Amino acid sequence: MKPRLRFAPSPSGYLHIGGARTALFNWLWARQQGGTFVLRVEDTDQERSSLESVRAILDAFRWLGLDWDEGPEVGGPYGPYFQSERKELYREATERLIREGKAYRCYCTKEELDRAREELKAKNPKAAFVYPGTCRERRDEPDLPFVVRFKTPREGSTDFVDRVFGTIRTPNAAQQDFVLVRTDGYPLYNLAATIDDHEMNITLVARARDHIGNTPQQILLYRAFGWEPPEFAHLPMMLSPKGEKLSKRHASVSVQDYRDRGYPPMGVLNYIVRFGWSLGDQEIFSLKELIENFSWDRVNKSDGKFDEKKFADVAFEHLKREDLMPLPEYAERVRPFLEKRGLTNVPEERLRAAIPGIRERARTFVDAAHDLDYYFRDPPELDEKARAKFLTREAAAHLAGLRDALAGVEPWEAAALEAKTKEWAEAKGLTMKDFAQAARVALTGRSASPPLFEVMAVLGREQTLARLARGTELAG
Numbered sequence: 001m002k003p004r005l006r007f008a009p010s011p012s013g014y015l016h017i018g019g020a021r022t023a024l025f026n027w028l029w030a031r032q033q034g035g036t037f038v039l040r041v042e043d044t045d046q047e048r049s050s051l052e053s054v055r056a057i058l059d060a061f062r063w064l065g066l067d068w069d070e071g072p073e074v075g076g077p078y079g080p081y082f083q084s085e086r087k088e089l090y091r092e093a094t095e096r097l098i099r100e101g102k103a104y105r106c107y108c109t110k111e112e113l114d115r116a117r118e119e120l121k122a123k124n125p126k127a128a129f130v131y132p133g134t135c136r137e138r139r140d141e142p143d144l145p146f147v148v149r150f151k152t153p154r155e156g157s158t159d160f161v162d163r164v165f166g167t168i169r170t171p172n173a174a175q176q177d178f179v180l181v182r183t184d185g186y187p188l189y190n191l192a193a194t195i196d197d198h199e200m201n202i203t204l205v206a207r208a209r210d211h212i213g214n215t216p217q218q219i220l221l222y223r224a225f226g227w228e229p230p231e232f233a234h235l236p237m238m239l240s241p242k243g244e245k246l247s248k249r250h251a252s253v254s255v256q257d258y259r260d261r262g263y264p265p266m267g268v269l270n271y272i273v274r275f276g277w278s279l280g281d282q283e284i285f286s287l288k289e290l291i292e293n294f295s296w297d298r299v300n301k302s303d304g305k306f307d308e309k310k311f312a313d314v315a316f317e318h319l320k321r322e323d324l325m326p327l328p329e330y331a332e333r334v335r336p337f338l339e340k341r342g343l344t345n346v347p348e349e350r351l352r353a354a355i356p357g358i359r360e361r362a363r364t365f366v367d368a369a370h371d372l373d374y375y376f377r378d379p380p381e382l383d384e385k386a387r388a389k390f391l392t393r394e395a396a397a398h399l400a401g402l403r404d405a406l407a408g409v410e411p412w413e414a415a416a417l418e419a420k421t422k423e424w425a426e427a428k429g430l431t432m433k434d435f436a437q438a439a440r441v442a443l444t445g446r447s448a449s450p451p452l453f454e455v456m457a458v459l460g461r462e463q464t465l466a467r468l469a470r471g472t473e474l475a476g
Helices: 017-032 050-066 087-100 110-121 189-199 209-225 255-260 265-273 287-293 308-320 327-340 347-356 365-376 384-390 393-406 416-426 432-444 450-475
Strands: 002-008 036-039 105-107 147-150 158-160 166-171 179-181 206-207 231-235
Touching: 002 017, 017 036, 017 050, 017 231, 017 255, 017 265, 017 287, 050 255, 050 265, 087 147, 087 179, 087 189, 087 209, 110 189, 110 365, 110 432, 147 209, 158 209, 158 231, 166 209, 179 189, 179 209, 179 347, 189 450, 206 209, 231 450, 265 287, 265 308, 265 365, 327 347, 347 365, 347 450, 384 432, 393 432, 393 450, 416 432, 416 450, 432 450
Parallel strands: 002 036, 206 231
Antiparallel strands: 105 147, 147 179, 158 166
16 A cells, blocks of 8 residues: 555644644655655644634645645545544544443543642652543443543553654553543544544654654554554654754744745755755755655654754755756746835846846845846835945946947847947046946946846846936936
8 A cells, every 4th residue: 555644734823844844754755655645634623723824834835835635625535634524523433432441431620630730749749640540430421521531551551663763662551541532522632633544544644753652642542443553753853952842932933934034945845854854964955856865764863953044054055056946936936025025017038037147145035036126126226325435426427438338239248248348448548447336336226236247138228228327317
């Protein structure tokens, strides 16, 4: 059977960068093995879940380029793919466990349990509270609120082989009778995930290391239902620079944040895949390379610390390199950032011509849009300091002469423009230092830009001559 993997986010907010890493590992294995990647929405927490969050998560997946074979918007043979629509399945399974004596209704109130915790803490401050099994053998069914608890075996151990961490053994005596269903009738994670993974024929559950503690409970549930558990793989954690759980205090943790900051999606994927997976000393990967080379035996056990500078460097590498981001894709992805600057209806031909001159310096698409702005804004925004320094009265005559000299250049290309400019300058006894910065400010509004003749070539004859004329007026 070809592998079936899943990612099951809770729609209570954005897609966390750590969640994206988990989804990526599942997606890579499914794609490499010709398997199926399932997206399932765990929305049983009705207070925190929202359709807005579902849309945000799906948008993040689309932006990252991680498509799903089954799930919201695409359907599939094992739906529905929202847990809130599978309540009847969970209810029937819970009743079966109760009927078979493998689970029971617990009527202990929160106040009673809190009191028991306080009493234990008074006796032994370091002791961890374990539910004492008060209702474990209870036979009456009063008309009172209840939760449903699993009747955990008290002998033996629950063992499994993790594809990353190896054999993990948990004595059953160390576990408690964990809750399966809340008083509102909604299942908790362990029950719903176990049932859904079985019903959807998931063959490998890969998730973050902080879920290792849930796995013995889920395996107990598999055994109680008489089902064969899937394989498990637990992934090292993404931590803050100080070794704490990664949160907004330490970095942007939303995938959408990196999209809005102008990071390329493959740059994001490239950085997060290195949290727990490696291929020798290689740092930069295309998506094709990741699919071809991903394997579980290259996933390590050590957690990684988030490094914003390294993240930015990896993303920049993807922006710079034509083999990682071809020019047409770069042009498509930078357009929304130009539009945010009010630059709409940007000509595709000029955009593609301008990008090579700025992509070696622009570290994000936000930077790129800033660097491209003057090609499409007419007149360009003028840096007043640059104007005062370079558009002097002396410069006015040089700009007028340069404009006249360039008017008839054919073809309008950088090499021909440079040759004509040098010819004119020599005839006038000038050097580039005498007029180049004034010309740059006239053409771009700035004192720094790509090479002057490349700028002219991209702007075209009409724009170049018009801006040199305007520069002449401003200088005069």
